[in-house]
Amino acid sequence: MAVKKEYPLESVAAVRVPSDEIDRTFRSTTIDLISAALGGKILSFSDEWFAEASNLLTPTPPIRQPGKMVFSGAWYDGWETRRHNTEPFDYVVIRLGVASGTIRGIEVDTAFFSGNHAPAISVEGFFGASDDEVISWKGGKGNWEPILGVQECGPSQRFGWRLTTPTLKAYTHVRLNMYPDGGIARFRLFGHAVPVFPEDKEAVFDLAAAQNGGVAVSCSDEHFGRISNLILPGRGVDMGDGWETSRSRGKDHVDWAIIRLGAPGTIQRLLIDTAFFRGNFPQKAKVEAVNWTGEGEPGLQAPWEDVVAPSKCGPDQEHEFESLVKDKTFTHVKLVMIPDGGIKRIRVFGKRSV
Numbered sequence: 602m603a604v605k606k607e608y609p610l611e612s613v614a615a616v617r618v619p620s621d622e623i624d625r626t627f628r629s630t631t632i633d634l635i636s637a638a639l640g641g642k643i644l645s646f647s648d649e650w651f652a653e654a655s656n657l658l659t660p661t662p663p664i665r666q667p668g669k670m671v672f673s674g675a676w677y678d679g680w681e682t683r684r685h686n687t688e689p690f691d692y693v694v695i696r697l698g699v700a701s702g703t704i705r706g707i708e709v710d711t712a713f714f715s716g717n718h719a720p721a722i723s724v725e726g727f728f729g730a731s732d733d734e735v736i737s738w739k740g741g742k743g744n745w746e747p748i749l750g751v752q753e754c755g756p757s758q759r760f761g762w763r764l765t766t767p768t769l770k771a772y773t774h775v776r777l778n779m780y781p782d783g784g785i786a787r788f789r790l791f792g793h794a795v796p797v798f799p800e801d802k803e804a805v806f807d808l809a810a811a812q813n814g815g816v817a818v819s820c821s822d823e824h825f826g827r828i829s830n831l832i833l834p835g836r837g838v839d840m841g842d843g844w845e846t847s848r849s850r851g852k853d854h855v856d857w858a859i860i861r862l863g864a865p866g867t868i869q870r871l872l873i874d875t876a877f878f879r880g881n882f883p884q885k886a887k888v889e890a891v892n893w894t895g896e897g898e899p900g901l902q903a904p905w906e907d908v909v910a911p912s913k914c915g916p917d918q919e920h921e922f923e924s925l926v927k928d929k930t931f932t933h934v935k936l937v938m939i940p941d942g943g944i945k946r947i948r949v950f951g952k953r954s955v
Contacts, residue, residue, distance in 0.1 A: 608689040608742070610723055612750035618706065618761035626763060627706050627791040628829065629818050632811050635775065635790045636660045638833050638842060639698030639811055644774070645736045646693040651681035651717075652784065654693045657777070661841065663712040663786035679786035681717060686782035690723075692740050694776050696732060699794040699812045701771035706763045706791040707749050709777075714784035715756035721780040724749040724790075726772035735774045745776055754785075771795040796863055802955055805869055809934065809949040810834065814863025818898045818933075821856045822846040822941075828858040831936065831947050840877040845943035854940040856883075860947070861898065865932045865954045868908050868924040872948040873936070879916040883942035886920070887911040888949075890931040899933050911939060930954040 618626050635641035637658040646654040651673050656663075657680050669676040682691040704726070711718040725745035727735055735743065748768065754760050777788050796813040799806060809815040809832050817828040825845035830837070837843060846856040868890060875882040889905035899905075908931075909922045936947050 610750055611747045613747050614765035615749055615752070615762040616765060618763050620759040620761070623708055623759055623761040626761065628827070630816065631705050631791040631793060632816060632829065633660070633789045634697045634699055634702040634704070634792050634794065635695050635788065636698060638830070640834060641698035642696045644694045644696055644732050645739070647688070647691040647740055648682040649680060650683045652677040652679050654680045656680055657693065657785060657788040658695070659787065663710065665713045677713065677784060677786070679712070679714060679784055681714070681784035682779070682782045684782060688740055688781070690740065690778040690780045691782050692776050692778050694735055694774060696774050697772065697790070700797045701728060701773045701795045702792045703768045703771050703795060704748055704764065704790060704792040705767040706761060708759060708761045708787070708789035708791070709754055709785055710759045710787040711754055711784065712757055712759070712786040714786060717784045718756045719754045719779045719783040719785045721751050721753050722785070723747070723751045723778045723780070725776045725778070726768070727774045728770065728772050729774070748772070748775065751780065767792070794863070798864065798953055803952060805950050805952055807948045808862040808864060808866045808868070808951045808953070809860050809947060810863065816861045818859050818861050820844070820858040826943065831858060831944065832860060833946065836874060836876040837945050840943065843876070843878065843943050843945035845878070845881065846938065846941045849941040856938045856941050858936045859899065860934050860936070862932055862934065862949065865892070865930050866951040867927055867930055867954060868949055868951040869927055870924055870950045871909055871922045872946070872950070873914070873920045873922070873944060874946040875914055875920070875943070876917055876945040878943040878945065881943050882916050883914050883938035883940070883944065885911045885939040886914050886944065887937045887939070888947070889935040889937065890926070891933050892930050893932045905935055908934070
């Protein structure tokens with residue numbers, strides 16, 4: 602596609618990631634920095650006549666409702682602008698759901714947009730405290746910096762790009778540019794949170810929280826709900842935004858999820874929340890921890906030790922536990938469900954080891 606040249610943008614080295622490899626490439630090592638579930642927020646946009654820009658940040662996959670019509674036309678689960686844009690691109694400005702973050706990759710999903718899909722996109726970033734400043738730039742250059750140069754898209758599929766060199770600089774805001782107009786269902790910005798830790802070394806805070814740099818790295822099963830939901834803020838909205846596994850049939854089965862803490866620390870207390878899981882909560886849960894210094898992420902054979910012994914769980918409630926080990930530094934925790942079920946959130950309250 603030929604892109605209008607009125608807005609020059611530097612190219613950025615990036616590798617295209619096939620649709621069926623996007624989750625495997627990013628989900629176990631990064632978080633979606635702009636997810637609405639994390640607190641990502643649309644600040645401004647050029648147009649949203651056919652479908653609202655806020656849909657871009659919905660954490661769940663897009664859906665289709667054929668034949669559903671609204672005032673503006675056919676209903677779409679995404680962001681869609683008017684035809685015949687006279688500017689180089691339509692845009693949407695987003696504030697990250699974390700204090701700031703470094704970026705490793707990008708996904709643009711045009712699911713169900715065919716004939717009205719975005720022909721091409723680019724992404725720019727900015728680090729600063731003022732939302733009003735970035736809003737004032739509208740579709741102009743302002744102080745935006747290129748994160749991903751112009752990339753072609755197509756109808757109804759997932760497009761992913763891995764930056765050849767992840768950004769060393771952290772960003773607070775991004776702008777998604779769509780050339781020249783059209784529709785996009787979802788926008789994901791994969792990277793790592795750059796948290797602002799308390800200055801007080803004795804301060805106790807959630808070491809596992811995504812906003813504090815926590816990342817859910819592996820699990821036994823996530824048939825009904827992703828492990829990345831475990832470290833999101835709040836208690837969620839329904840059973841769909843927690844971690845839920847398949848029903849087990851074998852004897853002595855357990856399910857597990859490993860989380861890398863945002864910073865090494867000593868664990869003081871923990872909270873396991875089964876919010877909205879009323880008939881499918883685990884019978885018991887336990888938590889193990891490890892101070893991992895090996896390559897990659899720890900596996901099941903790492904020297905895990907209990908910080909919460911196997912404990913009975915109940916439906917739709919928060920379970921609080923004192924840590925069994927408060928004087929050792931840990932880098933990872935492993936949440937274990939006995940035998941299976943669903944958990945909404947885990948909180949690992951501790952002190953950062955400095």
